[in-house]
Amino acid sequence: MAATTTIPSVQLKGCEKAMPTLIMGTASYPPSDFETTKAAILEAIKVGYRHFDTAFAYGSEKPVGEAIAEAVRLGLVRSRDELFITTKLWCSFAEPSQIVPACKMSLRNLQLDYVDLYLIHWPIRLTEMISKTPVxxxxxxxxxxxGAWAAMEECKKLGLTKAIGVSNFATKTIEEILSSATVPPAVNQVELNPLWRQEKLKEFCKKKGIHFTAYSPLGANNTKWGDNRVVDNEVLAEIAKSRGKTTAQVALRWVYEQGVSIVTKSFNKERMKENLDILDWYLSEEDTEKINQLPQRKGTTLASVLGPHDIVLELDALV
Ligand SMILES: NC(=O)c1ccc[n+]([C@@H]2O[C@H](COP(=O)([O-])OP(=O)(O)OC[C@H]3O[C@@H](n4cnc5c(N)ncnc54)[C@H](OP(=O)(O)O)[C@@H]3O)[C@@H](O)[C@H]2O)c1
Incomplete structure (x- = not known):
């Protein structure tokens, strides 16, 4: 697909700017160096991506910021406003008084005056920065x-972000936010792929008007936090063969048909294009039925990042 791909957008509650629904992720494994990440983002802009997902925790805010500045200098986009940038509050800054400063720090890393979407990365707080895991x-x-949500609302009020949301939040924690929120979360970004379908949480978010974004749609293939269970799945491979698509495209198309937006990471030019080429074809009812029968297994757990502590295991069991 050429650089002219038009990616459909969604209107988030309380956010004027439309959000492109096919999003380029920036968490790479093994971690990519500054120049590799910057070059990949520039390539993704050339290929047609307009929405980038970063986070303090990925260490990708600075190269993403440099790529945005360079894209404007090169005339790949007229201004930063043509891009939609999401970043996330890391757990080590999740005490309410730390949140506005943390958002400002991310903006400095990104060389931006505002982000389009600021998410609480995980519903947990760490009292220190972490350099190794388990903590x-x-x-x-x-x-x-x-308290954390009130501080997120303050970030929006100050114009540091256009919209606010959450990530890895279960229904119970979202209900707690909604019970006192002035601005409800616009987005919940959570793992979703054919092998982790999230039907209950997806339905809940829909009912509450919270847009659902799927991360690890390919099961985080070849990373420390995922494996090849999606891209090497035999049922998906069989459907792919019959349609002349790749297994990854079948997985992405299935996710897209769930009515959610999708963050996929690829720093490879050909796979960047492949992952956008999911818009002008459909899965049959029979394909969908087969995919909906696949056994379920969650990929990303907080326990694998922080350690199997009681409080972490409780949170993992909720999402
Ligand atoms: N909110 C959260 O807690 C959270 C958690 C995890 C991820 N995320 C976000 O979501 C993004 C995507 O999730 P993810 O990185 O975990 O997993 P993913 O997008 O499911 O998989 C990425 C992996 O698959 C490979 N890949 C990409 N396209 C492919 C294709 N067409 N065929 C085969 N392999 C392909 C990539 O390698 P190449 O680069 O070599 O193509 C990379 O190793 C992250 O980068 C991050 O921005 C958020």
Whole structure:
């Protein structure tokens, strides 16, 4: 597909700018260096991506920021406003008084005056920055959900972000936010792929008007936090063969047909294009039925990042 691909957008509640629904992720494994990430983002802009998903925790904010500046200098986009940028609050800055400063720090990393979407990365707080995992149990605390959300609302009020949302939040924690929120979360970004379908959470978000974004749609192929269970799945491969598509495209098309937006990461030019080429064809009812029968297995767990601590296991069981 050429650089002219028009990616459909969705209107988030309370956000004027439309959000492109096929999103380029920036969490890479093994971690990519600055120049590799910057070059990949520039390539993705050339290929047609307009929405980038970064996070303090990925270490990708600075190269993404440099790529945006370069894209404007090169005339690939007229201004930064043509791009939609999402970043996330890391758990080590999740105490309410730390949140506005953390958002400002991300903006400095990105060389931006505002982001389009700021998400709470995980519903948990760490009392320290972490350099290795698993972390010590003493630094893992529950999130002050209402206090943190009030600070997120402050980020929006100050114009640091156009929209605010959450990531890896279960229904119970979202209900807690909604009980006191002035601005409800616009987005919940959560793992979703043919092998982790998230039907209950997806339905809940729909009912509440919270847009659902799927991460790890390819099962985080070849990363520390995922494996090849999606891209090497035999049922998906069989459907792909019959349609002249790749297994990854069948997985992405199935996710797209769930009515969600999709963050897929590829720093490879050919796979970037392949992952956009899912818009002008459909899965049959029979294909969908087969995919909906696949056994379920969650990929990303917080326990694998922070350690199997009681509070972490409780959160993992909820999402
Ligand atoms: N909110 C959260 O807690 C959270 C958690 C995880 C991820 N995310 C976000 O979501 C993004 C995507 O998720 P993810 O990176 O975990 O997993 P993913 O997009 O499911 O998979 C990415 C992996 O698949 C490979 N890949 C990409 N396209 C492919 C294709 N067409 N065929 C075969 N392999 C392909 C990539 O390698 P190449 O680069 O070599 O193509 C990379 O190793 C992340 O980058 C991040 O921005 C958010």
């Amino acid at each position: 010590a149990r003493e630094i893992v605390r529950p999130l002050d959900v209402k």
